Amino acid sequence: MGILKSIFTWWEGATFGTWMGLRGKSRVGEDSLGNLYYEGGTDPNGIARRWVIYKGSNDASRVAPEWFSWLHHQIEEAPDQALPAPRAWEKPWEPNHTGSELAYRPPGALEVGGHRARATGDYEAWAPDA
Numbered sequence: 001m002g003i004l005k006s007i008f009t010w011w012e013g014a015t016f017g018t019w020m021g022l023r024g025k026s027r028v029g030e031d032s033l034g035n036l037y038y039e040g041g042t043d044p045n046g047i048a049r050r051w052v053i054y055k056g057s058n059d060a061s062r063v064a065p066e067w068f069s070w071l072h073h074q075i076e077e078a079p080d081q082a083l084p085a086p087r088a089w090e091k092p093w094e095p096n097h098t099g100s101e102l103a104y105r106p107p108g109a110l111e112v113g114g115h116r117a118r119a120t121g122d123y124e125a126w127a128p129d130a
Contacts, residue, residue, distance in 0.1 A: 022051070029078045031064045033095070037071070037078075047073065061096035 025040030034055035041049045050071050052063055063071065066079035075082040097103045108116030 018053070022053075025051070028070070029067075029080065031067050032093070033062055033064070035062065035064075035067070037067060059095065064093050 025038045028037045028039050030036050036053040038051045066083055069075045105111050
């Protein structure tokens with residue numbers, strides 16, 4: 001199923017046609033999630049074309065911020081050359097977890113039992129004649 005899947009599906013990585021279109025393009029780098037970044041050719045305005053080939057599902061939130069800057073021509077060189085090293089206090093980047101098991105669910109959400117804490121008495125309902 002692997003070869004047929006790569007020929008006909010686009011939602012989990014690149015299709016065979018995409019890989020063929022990358023012939024002659026230069027691989028610029030790879031991020032911490034394994035996504036590959038390519039550059040080559042120009043658009044009609046003379047701006048270099050840039051691509052990301054996702055490892056796993058095709059989800060734009062899985063592009064790291066520094067590579068987002070490169071893809072959108074905010075920086076010219078690859079992030080490891082153009083940007084300073086991460087600071088010790090910076091948290092590592094993570095993709096958006098919405099819709100996954102790692103998504104935030106506040107107390108009282110149906111997925112966590114559905115029971116909210118009782119009101120503490122500091123709430124007054126609005127009344128139109130008050």
